[in-house]
Amino acid sequence: MSEKTPASPSQTAAPARKLRQATRLVHGGTMRSQFGETSEALFLTQGYVYESMEAAEARFKGELPGFLYSRFSNPTVAMFEQRMALLEGAESARATGSGMAAVTAALMGQVKAGDHVVAAKALFGSCRYVVEELLPRFGVESTLVDGTDLAQWRAAMRPTTKVLFLESPTNPQLEIIDIAAVAKIAHAGGAMLTVDNVFATPLLQSPLEMGADCVVYSATKHIDGQGRCLGGVILASEEFIQAHVHNLLRQTGPAISPFNAWVLLKGLETLPVRVAQQMRSAATLADHLAGKRGVARVLYPTRKDHPQHELAMRQMSGGGTVLALDLAGGKDAAFRFANQLRVIKISNNLGDAKSLITHPATTTHQRLSPAIRAESGIGDGLLRLSVGLEDVADLIDDLDAGLAAL
Numbered sequence: 001m002s003e004k005t006p007a008s009p010s011q012t013a014a015p016a017r018k019l020r021q022a023t024r025l026v027h028g029g030t031m032r033s034q035f036g037e038t039s040e041a042l043f044l045t046q047g048y049v050y051e052s053m054e055a056a057e058a059r060f061k062g063e064l065p066g067f068l069y070s071r072f073s074n075p076t077v078a079m080f081e082q083r084m085a086l087l088e089g090a091e092s093a094r095a096t097g098s099g100m101a102a103v104t105a106a107l108m109g110q111v112k113a114g115d116h117v118v119a120a121k122a123l124f125g126s127c128r129y130v131v132e133e134l135l136p137r138f139g140v141e142s143t144l145v146d147g148t149d150l151a152q153w154r155a156a157m158r159p160t161t162k163v164l165f166l167e168s169p170t171n172p173q174l175e176i177i178d179i180a181a182v183a184k185i186a187h188a189g190g191a192m193l194t195v196d197n198v199f200a201t202p203l204l205q206s207p208l209e210m211g212a213d214c215v216v217y218s219a220t221k222h223i224d225g226q227g228r229c230l231g232g233v234i235l236a237s238e239e240f241i242q243a244h245v246h247n248l249l250r251q252t253g254p255a256i257s258p259f260n261a262w263v264l265l266k267g268l269e270t271l272p273v274r275v276a277q278q279m280r281s282a283a284t285l286a287d288h289l290a291g292k293r294g295v296a297r298v299l300y301p302t303r304k305d306h307p308q309h310e311l312a313m314r315q316m317s318g319g320g321t322v323l324a325l326d327l328a329g330g331k332d333a334a335f336r337f338a339n340q341l342r343v344i345k346i347s348n349n350l351g352d353a354k355s356l357i358t359h360p361a362t363t364t365h366q367r368l369s370p371a372i373r374a375e376s377g378i379g380d381g382l383l384r385l386s387v388g389l390e391d392v393a394d395l396i397d398d399l400d401a402g403l404a405a406l
């Protein structure tokens with residue numbers, strides 16, 4: 001890329017021949033500088049210099065291509081966005097400083113005072129805060145429904161409904177919501193569907209292909225995959241991004257650091273290998289735990305006993321890297337079990353190379369009242385296990401030590 005005329009990612013991306021996904025995740029979106037570096041460059045810069053006042057004017061008018069200011073345009077961030085767009089099959093992507101910045105911007109960008117939002121109840125706690133508390137402060141009403149019940153989605157629609165919002169599988173009880181059916185309900189009512197696709201990862205589920213209008217990620221999870229950087233991404237059509245997202249991000253500034261974007265860009269190279277391995281282990285551990293003394297229930301989408309097994313098989317190409325287990329002895333049993341673990345760490349994060357276990361009722365979902373937790377299936381015995389890259393035999397030994405304490 002010359003200093004005068006920065007290339008767009010598409011100009012220097014991998015050849016025009018249609019490449020397969022794993023190849024796109026290694027090469028897609030790469031913009032090489034004049035030094036021809038192998039690894040993508042980290043452009044840790046706030047601003048850009050122009051060769052003349054006329055050039056600056058032309059860039060600001062959009063008559064010359066190039067970057068203006070890293071709050072909204074940076075070459076390393078652009079490479080990450082382009083690689084994400086290729087992975088998701090989206091026309092356009094915008095990166096943000098965290099997953100919550102992506103969710104908040106995607107939702108707020110679509111509504112104004114007087115509008116209405118419908119969302120599934122089983123949302124990550126902070127997403128629920130945005131829908132239930134933040135949006136209403138700005139005159140946007142919201143209704144929460146049981147996401148697995150299509151009749152509830154239909155009944156909640158109003159003439160003012162602009163956005164439907166869901167995550168699937170849900171956190172932490174791994175419920176599966178019918179994305180194609182909810183997209184149809186949204187469109188029939190003149191609204192649009194946004195899907196938080198964190199648990200499925202872009203590899204196992206493609207909401208845009210199922211009719212969703214916008215997909216959001218916490219890139220903090222599997223996309224980094226090694227517990228280092230926060231980040232988020234919003235993916236949609238170019239028209240959607242221009243109408244609802246671009247200017248909001250540009251003017252309000254929830255920008256991702258180029259350094260974090262670089263880490264996440266490199267994370268994408270190994271995403272398929274990591275997710276495949278973690279998913280194999282998750283399926284093995286789910287089968288290992290099922291039916292053991294003290295384990296009331298194991299939830300993993302591709303197991304036959306999962307309540308929405310058939311739907312999971314239809315809309316996902318794998319069960320994901322997270323499983324949930326419900327212990328018969330409630331909180332006391334959950335704490336005794338988790339306190340025995342040595343390899344698996346107690347942490348509320350997920351999608352990491354390290355296996356992490358959390359007790360949602362006392363951590364991620366403790367803000368919810370006991371009644372709402374019960375209604376959402378988040379009992380006191382529920383543990384969420386994010387499966388990492390350790391040898392699965394060591395994870396089995398660890399879980400067996402936990403079981404022995406029950």
Ligand SMILES: Cc1ncc(COP(=O)(O)O)c(C=O)c1O
Pocket residue numbers: 098099100101103124126127167171196198199217218219220221230231232
């Ligand atoms: C489903 C889901 N959405 C959004 C987020 C928020 O992401 P971040 O922590 O990157 O802001 C999380 C984080 O745990 C999550 O699990």
